[in-house]
Amino acid sequence: MAASLDNGAGNGVSHLSAAADRVRFVLRSTDDPLAHDGPNVIRNFMTSPKSISSVYVYDEAGTELFERQCRTPEYYLRRAEAELLRRHAGDIVQLCEFPAIVELGAGTAEKTRTLFEVYAEHEARCDYYPIDIDTETLSQAAHALVCDFPQLFVHCLGTTYLEGLRALPRRTRCRLFAFLGSSIGNMQRQEIEDLLAHLFAGADRGDYLLLGADLHKDASFIDKAYNDSAGFGPRSTLNMLHHLNRRYDGNFVMDNFRYRSKYDPRLKRNEVRIESLAAQTVTLASLDFTMALAAGELIDAEIMWKFEPDELCSLLDRAGFSLVNRWIELLYRYGLFLFRRR
Numbered sequence: 519m520a521a522s523l524d525n526g527a528g529n530g531v532s533h534l535s536a537a538a539d540r541v542r543f544v545l546r547s548t549d550d551p552l553a554h555d556g557p558n559v560i561r562n563f564m565t566s567p568k569s570i571s572s573v574y575v576y577d578e579a580g581t582e583l584f585e586r587q588c589r590t591p592e593y594y595l596r597r598a599e600a601e602l603l604r605r606h607a608g609d610i611v612q613l614c615e616f617p618a619i620v621e622l623g624a625g626t627a628e629k630t631r632t633l634f635e636v637y638a639e640h641e642a643r644c645d646y647y648p649i650d651i652d653t654e655t656l657s658q659a660a661h662a663l664v665c666d667f668p669q670l671f672v673h674c675l676g677t678t679y680l681e682g683l684r685a686l687p688r689r690t691r692c693r694l695f696a697f698l699g700s701s702i703g704n705m706q707r708q709e710i711e712d713l714l715a716h717l718f719a720g721a722d723r724g725d726y727l728l729l730g731a732d733l734h735k736d737a738s739f740i741d742k743a744y745n746d747s748a749g750f751g752p753r754s755t756l757n758m759l760h761h762l763n764r765r766y767d768g769n770f771v772m773d774n775f776r777y778r779s780k781y782d783p784r785l786k787r788n789e790v791r792i793e794s795l796a797a798q799t800v801t802l803a804s805l806d807f808t809m810a811l812a813a814g815e816l817i818d819a820e821i822m823w824k825f826e827p828d829e830l831c832s833l834l835d836r837a838g839f840s841l842v843n844r845w846i847e848l849l850y851r852y853g854l855f856l857f858r859r860r
């Protein structure tokens with residue numbers, strides 16, 4: 519879409535600054551939301567099996583690798599969700615009566631553009647509240663969006679989901695909470711329940727929730743998606759070690775580790791681990807922490823739950839959200855679910 523403003527901005531420079539005026543940070547809690555996470559990192563390395571929190575996937579390099587993974591032929595999730603949004607965005611926005619949009623884990627907000635296009639077609643103002651721990655990506659995405667959508671006002675919350683939900687300004691109109699990309703599947707069960715409880719508390723009766731979720735299917739589709747031949751999925755996970763090195767003055771040696779991903783159809787979850795290829799010692803100097811890793815030892819890194827539609831709806835129902843409609847992409851079994859808070 520062409521970047522044009524209907525507020526009288528004449529030349530290119532004033533045009534750009536007018537767009538920039540439509541971006542503000544409501545919250546950038548600390549410039550670094552992981553600034554105090556060191557003790558959690560140590561705790562997770564002291565349990566058996568060892569683990570690394572998936573929040574370490576998303577530094578600047580990790581986000582870039584994830585974006586590239588999303589564009590590989592094997593990674594069906596983004597394409598399937600984008601297709602569902604393309605087909606149903608108009609219905610969703612109109613059914614919710616042109617709501618303010620709050621997005622959890624907005625990232626580059628590439629697919630959310632489909633919703634903004636509906637506002638643009640109707641020349642309707644849209645207030646957008648993206649919440650993302652990766653403040654750099656959030657800021658870049660916000661500035662790109664306002665250039666493309668003259669009716670868009672972006673109120674960034676550069677922080678965690680829970681803190682972002684708590685910091686939302688008072689509601690002035692109906693809101694649509696969007697949680698896309700099957701990000702709900704990347705959380706532990708308890709985290710999902712905590713998040714839904716916060717969502718329920720942060721939303722008002724009558725607000726909507728748009729949830730994108732990958733569904734249980736033949737393991738071969740899933741295994742391919744997380745083992746793409748270009749290697750972006752593996753590199754995005756292994757980048758967690760770079761992230762730890764940079765942040766905590768660590769000495770993980772990349773060649774000493776390997777990516778492992780496998781779908782467990784019984785648990786309906788994909789499990790991503792990092793394997794230590796040799797007996798080795800790793801130090802995170804700024805945390806004053808050293809650990810031994812055995813050859814073949816596996817570090818838990820990421821999980822991706824795949825849902826059955828009815829199970830997911832029951833989970834949401836227990837959390838106080840009633841199903842309004844659901845759309846399933848049949849080839850890859852990916853679902854878009856619209857709920858309403860009771």
Ligand SMILES: C[S@@+](CC[C@H](N)C(=O)[O-])C[C@H]1O[C@@H](n2cnc3c(N)ncnc32)[C@H](O)[C@@H]1O
Nearest residue numbers: 576623624625650651652677678679698699701
């Ligand atoms: C899998 S990406 C999805 C991005 C986008 N919604 C999509 O569908 O392509 C997850 C995004 O959530 C953000 N994120 C992950 N955990 C978070 C947390 N606890 N709080 C806030 N943002 C988080 C990451 O920075 C990343 O941008």
